[in-house]
Amino acid sequence: xxxxxxxLIAFAILIPIFVIxxxxxxxQLPSPLLQKPAPQFELPSVTDPTRTxxxxxxxxxxxxxxxxxxxxxxxxxxxxxxxxxxxxxxIPIYGLNWRDNRAEAQRFLQQLGNPYLDSAYDEDGRVxxxxxxxxxxxxxxxxxxxxxxxxxxxxLSWGLWEQHFVPRIEAARNKQ
Amino acid sequence: xxxxxxVLILLLFTASSYAIDTGEAFDDPELxxxxxxxxxxxxxxKCQNQTLKxxxxxxxxDLRREIRRMISEGMTDEQIYDFLVDRYxxxxxxxxxxxxxxxxxxxxxxxxxxxxxxxxxxxxxRRMALPIDDNSSGxx
Numbered sequence: 001x002x003x004x005x006x007x008l009i010a011f012a013i014l015i016p017i018f019v020i021x022x023x024x025x026x027x028q029l030p031s032p033l034l035q036k037p038a039p040q041f042e043l044p045s046v047t048d049p050t051r052t053x054x055x056x057x058x059x060x061x062x063x064x065x066x067x068x069x070x071x072x073x074x075x076x077x078x079x080x081x082x083x084x085x086x087x088x089x090x091i092p093i094y095g096l097n098w099r100d101n102r103a104e105a106q107r108f109l110q111q112l113g114n115p116y117l118d119s120a121y122d123e124d125g126r127v128x129x130x131x132x133x134x135x136x137x138x139x140x141x142x143x144x145x146x147x148x149x150x151x152x153x154x155x156l157s158w159g160l161w162e163q164h165f166v167p168r169i170e171a172a173r174n175k176q
Numbered sequence: 177x178x179x180x181x182x183v184l185i186l187l188l189f190t191a192s193s194y195a196i197d198t199g200e201a202f203d204d205p206e207l208x209x210x211x212x213x214x215x216x217x218x219x220x221x222k223c224q225n226q227t228l229k230x231x232x233x234x235x236x237x238d239l240r241r242e243i244r245r246m247i248s249e250g251m252t253d254e255q256i257y258d259f260l261v262d263r264y265x266x267x268x269x270x271x272x273x274x275x276x277x278x279x280x281x282x283x284x285x286x287x288x289x290x291x292x293x294x295x296x297x298x299x300x301x302r303r304m305a306l307p308i309d310d311n312s313s314g315x316x
């Protein structure tokens with residue numbers, strides 16, 4: 001009997017590891033930036049190249065930074081949600097237009113609406129690299145002290161918003 | 177025959193012409209070698225089972241450009257790997273560094289080999305203890 005016991009124990013230990021491991025989405029990588037200061041940046045605005053957008057735009061306030069591009073399908077998918085969120089006035093929304101074409105980005109905002117207070121134009125993707133961006137859309141929740149509180153990969157929706165952002169925003173506001 | 181073998185030998189070198197990297201090479205072959213080694217050991221995060229060297233995703237080309245810049249600015253390999261890990265995590269490196277978090281990755285092969293050897297040794301010991309002529313059917 002005991003000769004079967006050891007393999008059985010090994011099996012019992014491995015199965016939960018595999019179930020958890022295989023259940024994870026390999027495209028959802030945890031960000032090493034969480035709970036760390038968000039990288040500083042300053043870039044020209046998408047809509048007006050003479051104006052700069054950057055970390056200073058949302059200094060001392062809770063805000064979200066949404067990485068988007070016109071070539072990104074998920075960004076179109078979440079656009080309606082972002083418009084509603086902007087209308088609700090729940091939180092300031094800033095955009096990081098990543099590896100895009102300025103004229104197309106402007107047309108995108110004109111046609112579909114602009115949920116962003118301002119969007120930074122990261123043409124060569126350098127700021128994106130500093131932020132560890134690897135696939136738009138990505139959304140960062142930045143605390144008033146400039147800390148990255150949360151990062152969402154992929155298109156946002158009200159469901160994800162309620163689940164991941166609302167509790168963290170409330171906690172951050174209660175602490176202030 | 178000579179021409180044919182010459183062509184065959186030349187064909188062996190065509191693989192390098194598939195290179196995706198379109199950036200300018202370093203003048204210094206030593207820097208170029210370092211660069212090639214690094215891009216061969218960093219994961220393209222967008223296309224996860226490829227290295228930066230293999231991938232033509234624009235994120236990979238951006239990262240190649242940054243690595244090229246860091247090398248030309250005189251940063252060490254260690255500093256460049258730190259740069260990548262700070263932004264993308266240890267997962268970005270195909271050869272994760274030995275640290276607390278990756279200890280299990282590095283130790284697992286040794287432990288598994290040792291465990292396997294132990295099991296094999298026990299089985300062999302038990303078999304060796306059996307009488308040589310234990311053939312129940314009587315045949316050899």
